[in-house]
Amino acid sequence: MVPQKSKLLLLSIGCQLGKIGVFPTDMEGGHSSELAEKPMTTISRHCFGDDSEESPFSISIIENMKEDYGLFVWPCSIVLAEYVWQQRLRFSGASVIELGAGTSLPGLVAAKVGANVTLTDASDRTEVLDNMKKVCDLNKLKCNVMGLTWGVWDASIFSLHPKVILGADVLYDTTAFDDLFATVTFLLQNSPGSVFITTYHNRSGHHLISFLMAKWGLKCLKLLDVFSFMPSDKASGLSGNIQLTEIVLNNGHTKYL
Template sequence: MKTISRHFFGDSEKTAFSISIVENMKEDYGLFVWPCSIVLAEYVWQHKLRFSGNNVVELGAGTCLPGLVAAKVGSNVTLTDDASRLEVLENMRGVCELNNLKCEVLGLTWGVWDASIFSLQPKIILGADVLYDARAFDALFATVTFLLQSNPGSVFITTYHNRSGHHLIEFLMVKWGLKCVKLLDGFSLLPSDKAARLSGNIQLAEIMLNHEQIEETSSSGAR
């Protein structure tokens, strides 16, 4: 069953806006809004000056609420999801039209190095609840690392539930030469009315390349 949910941002008539999302509660996981998306979208709104004018890529975008908020505040946005999930990609295009926002929609399968990934030049990479399947973690981190290495100074901002397993995430960050530069309680970011409607233990992390580790690895290899 398809429904349309509305998500509001801002607290004054001059700055407030809403994003409408088409959801299908009985279909693909990528066709409804997860709590992590709400937290990440709120973070984008609260840091709108940081996002305005920058290239943003959302990985595993699904209903793409964070990416749409980024577009609304002035980012150049590319929304991506698995290239095989045609219904999700089509829904993303429809939601962009519904909100009168111009975003690129791209099929991007984690760990697959086709022409699409080489065209991306993000300053900020977004991912809401993309750390839910341990089997896909390596492919995700490989994709994130490639984008960070290809775009110096870029950052990956992700929200995730503690069910993801902190130890595995920390291990993979070390493996791929990444480091967490900011870690926040997701609920601390939310207005009380939004927080009251959500549950769980959600973290927000900003992840960048660990240049010290890369330099150490390079030095060791040169000996």
């Protein structure tokens, strides 16, 4: 089952964003009952910039209409991707890691504007990792795709030195918060001067996030309400209390959310 996320919300989001293709993964042969059991695949297109801006582009995302939350583009991902686009000069040439990337929209936008991107999701979620590779190929972008399970210290994590860590809607399951913050803290320590940028629905409350930041030696550098920077056409398709925050290592001065 999808943890703490509503399939009704998903369907609503899908209708709002619009799709450029909706089709069963295998349309050859079989009866309608067999096709009904096939996962439904969609391709959504997400545009950044317009004719008045330099080099507008779009990213196409393969989504799968079944109960795997890593195969949907959630609102927080759209918001974080827009922020990356607006901050594109900051990302050009930077080393970027996206945690819990799922369909990877923010990381793909970072790659499009010139970042060196590593897309990650839990190591045991092979279908999600495979989908990441397909989406990279679809958009003709070269990103490193790797399994990275929060709170697990395998050999691959020690080679990562990101300037920017991205995470869209990674603060949804409170039981995973400590593992997430442990991983973020390690990556920040492994790359001095780096920053963790995350978007999240305020489900659990700022106080819990503030407590965990203090626990792991982190602090809030910036906190934004997403409607303060989202274009009106994209903001109209969003709902709920969505926040964006930039988090860094605390050097002795804690700023609470």
